[in-house]
Amino acid sequence: MTQVLQPPPLKDPRLIALYGYWLGKCAGRLMPARADLLPEEMKPWLGNLMLIDVTPDGDYVYRLYGTRFVEQFGVEMTGKTIKVLASAQADAIRSEYDMVRRARAPHARSYTASFDVFLHGPIDKVELVRTWERLVLPLARAQENVVEMLLIGAYQQET
Secondary structure, eight states, X not given: OXXXXXXXXXXXXXXXXXXXXXHHHHTTSSSOBGGGXXXXXXXXXXXXEEEEEEOTTSOEXXXXXXXXXXXXXXXXXXXXXXXXXXHHHHHHHHHHHXXXXXXXXXXXXXXXXXXXXXXXXXXXXXXXXXEEEEEEXXXXXXXXXXXXEEEEEEEEEXX
C-alpha cells in the first residue's frame, strides 16, 4: 500500500532535496530502511547529517554526527546518547524524535536558539544566536514498519 505523505514545510533547498531522496527510497513503503540509503548518493548532505539509533529502551544514540556540527559546536557526539545534552534541550529533542517514531513520518522545523560556539578549544567559547532548519526522517528495520533509526539533516540559515 502506497503512503501519501504531506511534504514537510521546508524552505532550505538542500533539505528539500534530502526529503526527495528519502521519499524516493521509500519505494511505496512507509519509510526506507537504513540499508536503502547509499553513502555515495548522500555526499551532498554528509557534513550536515546525523544518524541516530533508536535503542530497545527508547533512548537515542548518535551513530553519526556530521562534521559541520562538530565544527560549529566544538563537540563530537558520535556514540553518545541525547541524555548528555542539557536537560531542556534533551527533553525537546526527545519529544521531537518520539513524535517521528510514533507517526513513522518526517518532521521539519526551524528554530532560533543561543548556542555555545567553541572558537579555539573547549575554553574559548562565545554564545551566538543562530537559526537552523532541520528535517527528521524515520528509517525502518528491514521489511518492517518499526523505526530503528532517524536520519536528520540540518542547516544553519542566513539571517
